[in-house]
Amino acid sequence: MILYLFRSFKMIYKIKKSWLFFTIFFRIANGFIPLIELWILQILINKVTMYITGNNDNLIIIVKLIVFQFFIIIVKSSLSNYFNVFDTKMEQMLDYYLGEIIMNKLISVPYYYYEIPSFYNHQYRILNNYGSRFLRPVKNLVEAVQNIISIVSYISFLYFIHWSLIFLGVVVAIPTLVIQYKYGNKKFAFHKDQSGKLREANYIIGLFGSKQSTKEIRLFKLRDKLLQRWKEIVLTNNKKYIRILNKQNRLSVGIDAFSGLLYALALVLIVYVIKIKKLSVGNFVTTIQSLKELQFSVNRISFLVALILESSLYIKDFFEFIDYEIDNKGTINEKIQLSLDNSRSIFSKGISVENLYYKYPLSDTYTLNNISFVIKPKEKVAIVGDNGSGKSTLIKILVGLYQPTQGKIFFSEKEIREIKDDDLRKNMTAIFQDFVKFAYSVKENIAFSDLDNITNEEKIKNVGLISGVDKLVEKLPKGYDTNLGKILPNSIDISGGEWQKIALSRALFKNSNIIILDEPTASLDPKSELSIFNQFMEIVKEKTAIFISHRMASARMADRIIVMKQGEIVEEGSHEYLMKKKGEYYNMYESQASWYQ
């Protein structure tokens, strides 16, 4: 835990050295102020007593002391306000810096992490106020040092009055430390335990707030059901947390009573000592004040130590997230990265899949079983099959998102595990059925597949012409620059089929050797589908194309059709061959034939 704390300090130092220096220097300097105040108070009381009893009539010194006290109030207030802004600035910087680290991490963990609910819980936990959580231990530590300085001064002052006062002032810290530490741990465990539930509550809020889901919630009258679920989670969570707080607070009241008892004992002792030693009223007041301050500071330190230990649990959680493995195939190492032409050569001899098996994490059964096939360069291959037969999973493995559980995939002679993701994707493009609808312009939605060409308007328009996006763009107020979706102001929402044409354009925009389309035309009307497919076949003449389709009229255009069933390849061959075979493909084709007659 201490190691993680040290790592967080190093990180803060790296981001802004000056904050660390200033915060240590000024907060420690700030620690001397109560002592100076106490010292002035003592002189003031003695001077005032002398003035009242007629032993001294010098009012100037009293006024000077009052002015000095006023000056200290101003210094204290300025320092605390300055620290507020300074700390907020630092928190903002940390949020920014750590936010970037988290986003980089999210994009570089192996893709299969997104199959694991505990990964989402972890994300949810660390995304909450990480900046302030990072600064807290540093601030707490400095404040603890600041308190130690005050404690040393109070102890040396009280020692001259009576040594036992020190004991009475210090002993109160032990129960505070034990209880705060215990409850710090309990709160963290609660926080960790509840992150899954709270994520569900947030998910429900998201369902209510999203245009897409709210329509079904309204239509199916799901409001009460989902609201009830949300209420249960939130209320149970609140109740459990308050139960922990109540227990902690009851114990805190016990600690306060204990320190009150010690204080009363000390008062008796002070009165006795003052009488024996014949000390002044000023001494009496400052002794009581010192004792109070000592108790407070000692208590505060144990509270701060417990807080530091508690914060370190959150910081450890953060670093455990940051330490997740990264997809090492995706590591960018400029020196050995292949050039575009060299990476093209990976695809020059086609793709060969050998005895491929795949099992999803947390799943007991294999989704893909003993899959083997070869795709020659420039070949057009359609993959067809029932829902859930494993088509999309196979595609995700081919583009390197999932690693095969067993078996091998070769691009030319290179096994997929030896190829960097960057090289693999440089010359391969894929659009999935759940493609992203970016809330940006049409232009960006198309050119996001090849950012180097994002300003190439001509290329964007050419692609738009093929996919039919040009017709949509004519209707849009700012043409290709119109923002789509509902996030940005002045955006326009478009139909499912129009979105699909845009996604298809994105795939076509990238100049890649291999193009993979997972149900690219599912939302298109049959006329658009056939026309787009005809043009698509023309454009990809010089490329290798793999596409999944439930429409047999599209599939038949491929050179070869792979038929999948329950994670296995059951048939393979040209349309003519499979029709003659009168097997699975024949049945699927025949059942759809009437659509096209």
Ligand SMILES: Nc1ncnc2c1ncn2[C@@H]1O[C@H](COP(=O)(O)OP(=O)(O)OP(=O)(O)O)[C@@H](O)[C@H]1O
């Ligand atoms: N993330 C996942 N975790 C566990 N199992 C999954 C996951 N995704 C898919 N599966 C399972 O793997 C099987 C194959 O799914 P896949 O999406 O590859 O099928 P598909 O052939 O593309 O189906 P469709 O035609 O409906 O798109 C399904 O039975 C599904 O339940």
